[in-house]
Amino acid sequence: DSQKEANGLRTDHWVMDKRHSTYLFFMGVGEYAIVKDKWKNIAVDYYIEKEYEPYAKQIYGNTPEMIEFFSKKLGYDYPWAKYAQISGRDYVSGAMENTTATLHGSDILQKPGQLIDENKWEDTIAHELFHHWFGDLVTAESWSNLTVNESFANYSEYLWNEYKYGKDQADYHQMEDVNHYIHNPSDFKKDLVRFDYASREDVFDLVTYQKGGGILHMLRNYLGDDAFFAGMNDYLKTYEYKNAEAHQLRLSFEKVSGKDLNWFFNQWYFGSGHPKLNYSYTFEPVKKQVTVIVNQSQELPFEFPLTIDVYDNGKPKRQQVWVNAAAKNTFSFDVSKNPDLVNINADGILVADITETKTPEQNLMQFTGSKEFKSRYSALTAIKDQVGKNPAATKLLSAALKDPYFRVRQKALELMDLSNADQLKALGADVEKLASNDPKTLVQGAAIAALAKTKDKKYLSVFEKGVNAVSNSVKANSVAAVLAVDPSKANTLADKIDLEGASDELLSQMLPIIVKNKVTSEMSNIAPLVAFYPFLKFQNPELGKSAEEGYNWIMTSDNLKATESVTKILGQAKGQMGENPQVKMMISQMLKDGLTKKMELLKQNPQKASSINPQIDAINKAIENFK
Ligand SMILES: [Zn+2]
Incomplete structure (x- = not known):
């Protein structure tokens, strides 16, 4: 309760009648607007700086739906009496899951021009909320076992994206995360659960978060959804308001699935690194078989299930194989002729570093033949150096512009060069449509940037319309596009620019204009x-x-x-x-x-x-x- 005292003072009392760890206590004091929301009969409050109060629901507004979704998914209702979120300036970390009072860094504060493009903080909102089960309800027994908090919170970002925006969006997010780890060799020697760190801060790294999320995704796909979520539920119920470690997590998954998981945990939790793969294949015309050889080149071989798409007459046939912990594994499949393409890790589930070379024609085939995002996206990015040189690359770009997932359309727009006459002829009309009509403003912005490379005055009306858009991406790319076509307009456009929270790419594009015109x-x-x-x-x-x-x-x-x-x-x-x-x-x-x-x-x-x-x-x- 809250009581007014003399001299403008106030006394507040809080009660926390459920057990939680001491590091989860938090008190925030400051001038905030309080925007009220709720889930069932539980108060969901957003403490926000007054300037951002009108956008509080746009920033935080999915929180009740997240609480509902996670409660259902885990079979365990949100266990605390309330849920409040607050942001702080100059915060030393991204965000912190203090029980019932999550603190976010000030990057969460965004305005409509940014929010219409993308709420960059929504993953973090999901992450900190999910800690209220994995972290606050059941807390890691030691920093060595931080994975039972952070890998789950990281993976909750996947779950939320998958539910709310579709599997492509979830896969994209995880690809970005896992790539951070894959490109950071200094992390390859670190076990997920490790007892030999110098400072506890060292455990808050790409292994515990990003790779850990990727590991849980593999476990989910190995066990199946029913056993995976039942295992999480068992772990929560068994250790609620207590501490637990990775072995106890293993026992919960083993209990509900009836499977021994020592091989998985020894490899991914109590071991380090990941498979480094390359592969080759040969066709045997008499047997009508293709033999695929998968090689592992890292120090210790892994064992894992692997999805292989074998393209026969342009159509993929999916094969599920088990790769043994050996340097070399060989698999044979029936085919009608020499395969057009073999695509390993076709579902993108395995955390691995795969070396491969494909022709632009094969990438085009993989792009059109794959349901899963990662195979489509890797086929698209693989043609980077072929754009403008190979007709298959142009065809792939054209197909990518029609992809249902916006990050694929956006990437295609970034890869193309419409100053090239052939590409303009093949792609220009589609790009012009996306510039005005794509449902995603980030795609509109990328389309405008692609058209700007033509320096053709016929697009000027599209660009000039974009200058007045709400979206930062559309607006900034349009300003840059107008100036690319007609530099004399610099002074009249300068005051349209707003780069708060802009990407580095956009910033680089606009910097010369801002400096030259002293905006x-x-x-x-x-x-x-x-x-x-x-x-x-x-x-x-x-x-x-x-x-x-x-x-x-x-x-x-x-x-x-x-x-x-x-x-x-x-x-x-x-x-x-x-x-x-x-x-x-x-x-x-x-x-x-x-x-x-x-x-x-x-x-x-x-x-x-x-x-x-x-x-x-x-x-x-x-x-x-x-x-
Ligand atoms: Zn976290």
């Missing part, structure tokens, strides 16, 4: 690029030059927000830079140059000292930080 309203939004201009100059000299001009523009302007954006981003990046002395020196030198410019600004404008001095302080602090 002051966007000064703080260009910080993520200009703060790294010395490095950018190596990667992309032209962009680097714009970034340097942008940096100098900020340092010669009286703009606290923009200056602090630069120093804050450098502070956040410091951890990732490690102890490379050369990198630190370059940043330090850049900051000292900036400081000189700000001091000069102060000298010229002593009447603005109260505004400029905090900027000088921020830069000095940053210099100190990079010593």
Whole structure:
């Protein structure tokens, strides 16, 4: 309850009458609007900064549906008395599942122009909510066993996407996640459950989260949905309001499925790495058989179920095989002639690094023959270097523009080059339709960017319409497109630009326009690029030059927000830079140059000292930080 006291004070009491771990306690104090929602008779509250109050339901509004979905899926109703979510500035982490009071970093705060493109925080909202079962109701027995919290929370993002937006969206999200792990070799030696970490923070990594989610997806597909969700339910009921570890999880899955899972847990939970595969196949005309040889090249061989699509006369025939823990496995299948294509891990379920080479014609066949997202998407991205050179690549792009899943359409638009006459002839009309009519604004934006490469004035009306769109993606790509066709319009368009929360790609595209036209309203939004201009100059000299001009523009302007954006981003990046002395020196030198410019600004404008001095302080602090 809450009681008003004298002198503007207030006394509040909370009761938590269910057991939970101490690290899950949280109290937040601040000026917030409270937007009320509910699930059944349970209060679901969103504590939000006043500026974002009108968008609270757009940001958080799926929470009750998530509670309902997870309660049903787990066969275990949300166990706590209420659910509140709040956001905080300068938060050290992404978000935290404090029991009944989840805290999100301020990146959750988005405006309609961003939200119409994509609610970038919805996965995190699902993740923290799911911890209220896996993490808060049953808590990891030790940081070594963090997987029983975090791998499940990561996998809940898959479950929510699959339910709400379809399997393609879930598969896309997981592909991105697992790829982060696959491209980070320093994680290949780390067991999922590990007792030899230096700091507990080390366990919060790509293995525990992203790879762990991929492992649960494999387990689900091995056990089947009934046993998988029954196993989760058994684990929750057995250990509710207590602690548990990975072996207890194994026992729950074994109990409901009747299967021994030591082989799976030894390999994926108490072991490290993943299969590194390559394969070849030969056709035996007399037997009318194809023999597929699957090789594992990592140190310890894995065993796993594998899905292989064998394309016979252009049509896939699906084969399910068991790969033994051996360097070489051989499988034979009946075919009518030499197969057109063999596609292994066709359902994309196995967490593996597969080396393969396919012709553009084979990729086209795989794209049109595959139901699963990952096989379609990998076929599409594989033709990257063939675009403009091979007619099959153009055909694949054309098919991808009609794909039911928007990320595939978007990727196709990014890969094509409509300044090429053949591609324009084959794809131009479809792209023009997507630019105005695609149900997803991110696709519209990508289509506008693709059309802009033609520099053809006939699309100007499409672009000029897009300049006034709500969507950040459509708007920014349209502004860039108008300028590509008619650079003289720069000044009249400058005030249409809004890059808050824009992608790096969009930012790179717009940076030169913003700097050249001195679009002051966007000064703080260009910080993520200009703060790294010395490095950018190596990667992309032209962009680097714009970034340097942008940096100098900020340092010669009286703009606290923009200056602090630069120093804050450098502070956040410091951890990732490690102890490379050369990198630190370059940043330090850049900051000292900036400081000189700000001091000069102060000298010229002593009447603005109260505004400029905090900027000088921020830069000095940053210099100190990079010593
Ligand atoms: Zn988590």
